[in-house]
Amino acid sequence: MKVLVVDDERGVRNSLKDILEYENVEAAVAENGIAALELFRKHSFDLVFCDIKMPGIDGIEVLEKMQAINSDIPVVMISGHGNIDTAVECIKKGAYDFIEKPLDLNRILITMRNAGDRTALVKETKKLQRKVFRHHEMIGDSEGIRRVRDIIERVAPTDARILVTGQNGTGKELVARLLHGKSGRSSGAFVEVNCAAIPSELIESELFGHEKGSFTSAVKQHKGKFEQANGGTLFLDEIGDMSPAAQAKVLRALQENKILRVGGDKDIQVDVRVIAATNKNLREEIEKGNFREDLYHRISVILIQVPSLNERRGDIPLLAEHFIREICEEYSVPKKEITEAAIAELEKLMWTGNIREFRNVIERLIILCDRRIDSKDVKAYANPLFV
Numbered sequence: 001m002k003v004l005v006v007d008d009e010r011g012v013r014n015s016l017k018d019i020l021e022y023e024n025v026e027a028a029v030a031e032n033g034i035a036a037l038e039l040f041r042k043h044s045f046d047l048v049f050c051d052i053k054m055p056g057i058d059g060i061e062v063l064e065k066m067q068a069i070n071s072d073i074p075v076v077m078i079s080g081h082g083n084i085d086t087a088v089e090c091i092k093k094g095a096y097d098f099i100e101k102p103l104d105l106n107r108i109l110i111t112m113r114n115a116g117d118r119t120a121l122v123k124e125t126k127k128l129q130r131k132v133f134r135h136h137e138m139i140g141d142s143e144g145i146r147r148v149r150d151i152i153e154r155v156a157p158t159d160a161r162i163l164v165t166g167q168n169g170t171g172k173e174l175v176a177r178l179l180h181g182k183s184g185r186s187s188g189a190f191v192e193v194n195c196a197a198i199p200s201e202l203i204e205s206e207l208f209g210h211e212k213g214s215f216t217s218a219v220k221q222h223k224g225k226f227e228q229a230n231g232g233t234l235f236l237d238e239i240g241d242m243s244p245a246a247q248a249k250v251l252r253a254l255q256e257n258k259i260l261r262v263g264g265d266k267d268i269q270v271d272v273r274v275i276a277a278t279n280k281n282l283r284e285e286i287e288k289g290n291f292r293e294d295l296y297h298r299i300s301v302i303l304i305q306v307p308s309l310n311e312r313r314g315d316i317p318l319l320a321e322h323f324i325r326e327i328c329e330e331y332s333v334p335k336k337e338i339t340e341a342a343i344a345e346l347e348k349l350m351w352t353g354n355i356r357e358f359r360n361v362i363e364r365l366i367i368l369c370d371r372r373i374d375s376k377d378v379k380a381y382a383n384p385l386f387v
Helices: 011-024 034-040 059-070 084-092 105-135 143-155 170-180 200-208 242-256 282-287 293-299 311-331 339-349 354-368 375-381
Strands: 003-008 026-030 047-051 075-079 095-101 163-164 189-194 233-237 271-279 302-303
Touching: 003 011, 003 034, 011 026, 011 105, 034 047, 034 059, 047 059, 059 075, 059 084, 075 084, 084 293, 095 105, 105 163, 143 302, 163 170, 163 293, 170 189, 170 233, 170 271, 189 339, 200 242, 200 282, 242 293, 282 293, 302 339, 311 354, 339 375, 354 375
Parallel strands: 003 026, 003 047, 047 075, 075 095, 163 271, 163 302, 189 233, 233 271
Antiparallel strands: none
């Protein structure tokens, strides 16, 4: 941990520095606000102790300037002339805490520990946010991807229902998450249902919930996905595999914005934006009698066709760089290089599993190859049966 101590009294500065160093904390000192701000700009600190009454610029102004530079670093204000009003003003301006002089050793150590925990939590949160954001990027500059991005930008702010189609592994869920993230519902829940993974006899309970005692294993009331997504977005993945009975209930929910729990007798109002996805041709499923045409028209106000990787081979260099950087960061290893010859070899392959398969291959290459990935590595390891 690295701490900056700002105080115009040499005795206070040195005493606080000695206390911190006794606790194995690296401490830097500044005798006025100007020197403190210079150190704050040049170095990375985990915590600042700052006096209020100082010549030149006072501690309140120093606090404001530090907040403008980096608001994530907690600043603890200290003063021998403090009162409630001063403490409140400091907290309002972003101070982490306020300590009166003479300084109490236990109070300093507790504040330092709590502030350190807060700083670590902020860093971890930002790290996770960056990871989540990376996973929700649409990488590529091909015409097909540009078209998908354009539709997302146009329709995301609306509540229009959207049907996303494409082969398995093309990124249909990513499209749904981007639509949610760019919508007015982004602060609400994004609830995903894989219609193909839920047995037909359970899909209604999963979507609409059930009342206690409505069937043998219903030992308590359960809220379904429609209720969980209230105010947000419901993503019905693989909707082409939904049972006819569930299709009828989903149609009613979309028509009336109401649901009825299994075993219930009271309608529940819901406000949900539905985004559906499928790898099937729903027109063909309608002709076969497997999918309701009226439901199809309800969910397909906007159609988004996600191109396969084989249709966007020009994006392979960008995708390779993206996944190499991402996976190397996840494994905490130095970023590996990939040669143009290796990229050319990747572009020759048929990607039946699309982006999902491509990422797996890149991960395999990172694990099995040395610092540099070449064409011979792609030939040796791109085939999942290479062993």
